[in-house]
Amino acid sequence: MFSKVMSVVFLGLGLSAAARAQVGVYGMYSVTHYSGIQCLSEAPVNCSNGAAGRPLTGVVNGVPTFGSPSTGVIDPSGGLGGVYYDFKSFGPVRFGVDVRAGANHDNKSGTSATGGDGSAGGQYFLGGLRGSVKTPFPWLKPYAQISAGYAHSNVTEPTNATTTGLVGAPRYYDKFVQYEGFVGADIRIASFIDFRAVELGIGNMNRVGSGSPLDGSSSVGIRSLASGVVFHLP
Numbered sequence: 001m002f003s004k005v006m007s008v009v010f011l012g013l014g015l016s017a018a019a020r021a022q023v024g025v026y027g028m029y030s031v032t033h034y035s036g037i038q039c040l041s042e043a044p045v046n047c048s049n050g051a052a053g054r055p056l057t058g059v060v061n062g063v064p065t066f067g068s069p070s071t072g073v074i075d076p077s078g079g080l081g082g083v084y085y086d087f088k089s090f091g092p093v094r095f096g097v098d099v100r101a102g103a104n105h106d107n108k109s110g111t112s113a114t115g116g117d118g119s120a121g122g123q124y125f126l127g128g129l130r131g132s133v134k135t136p137f138p139w140l141k142p143y144a145q146i147s148a149g150y151a152h153s154n155v156t157e158p159t160n161a162t163t164t165g166l167v168g169a170p171r172y173y174d175k176f177v178q179y180e181g182f183v184g185a186d187i188r189i190a191s192f193i194d195f196r197a198v199e200l201g202i203g204n205m206n207r208v209g210s211g212s213p214l215d216g217s218s219s220v221g222i223r224s225l226a227s228g229v230v231f232h233l234p
Contacts, residue, residue: 022086022096028196028228030102031077034120034155035223037110038069038216048115049074049108069216074155076121078104080226084130092134098145101125111216112158122153124178132186139188144181151176151205155220161212172212176205180222186230194230201226 039051043066046053051072057065080102088095105121112119128147135142154161154173161172180203186194201224211218 023083024086024194024230024232025081025083026196026228026230027079027081028199028226029077029079030104030199030224030226031075032104033073033075033223033225034110035073035221036071036217037074037156037220039072040069040111040158040214040216041113042066045113047072047110048113048119049110051110053113071217072110074106074108074110074120076104076106076155078102078121086130086132093131094134095129095131097127098130098147099125099127100147109159110155112160114159119159120153120155122151122155122173124151124153125149126178126180141186141188141194142184143186144183146179146181148177148179151178153205156207156216156218157212158214158216161214172214174211174215175208176220177208178205178222179203180224182224184226192232194232196226196228196230199226200224 039047039053041047041053043053043055049072052070054066054069057067059065080100082098082100084096084098086094086096101124103123107119108115109119126147126149128145130143130145132141132143152173153176154171156174157172163170163172180201182199182201184199185197187197189195203222205220205222207218
């Protein structure tokens with residue numbers, strides 16, 4: 001995934017030479033809040049993110065039965081990189097396109113009692129439309145965009161969901177359609193660099209196809225907070 005992100009960045013740098021200030025290449029650190037994740041542990045054992053395990057509802061023929069799972073959240077963090085190309089102006093608004101890719105991970109699981117490094121996380125690639133607004137302050141450029149794409153994630157899978165079903169085998173990952181809206185603000189530091197002071201995102205991801213036999217939620221809410229730098233030509 002890192003190589004894919006860097007390919008996007010280098011592509012943006014190449015475009016910058018031709019498109020001048022219309023192109024920006026950025027890198028950011030982000031925290032993503034995933035919600036609606038089902039805790040698949042069984043009471044009295046909770047999931048490692050603190051969500052309660054499924055309550056015991058009775059015993060049938062000596063076999064305990066459990067109720068519906070509770071839902072919880074996790075907050076994996078990571079990095080992302082992307083490039084945007086602004087090509088059309090209408091009054092104070094300039095419109096363009098944006099592509100980005102990133103990865104995140106967390107040491108807590110929303111589905112299992114076990115945790116540890118890389119217990120939950122994934123990668124994503126998004127493309128979308130953006131618009132930036134000219135303000136009375138030449139150093140400030142707010143923007144908004146809507147993006148959609150593909151996510152490869154194990155946030156809804158318990159830590160024992162592996163590709164072969166055996167302990168120690170590679171984790172099982174689900175495929176999702178992800179869509180997210182963003183708003184943010186860039187602050188000019190120099191002619192070739194901006195500080196992306198904040199970017200806020202809200203959206204959802206929906207699983208495509210079936211997950212593992214142990215899988216939980218098929219729909220997960222997303223909220224994100226990011227900050228970073230944007231490189232461009234004057």
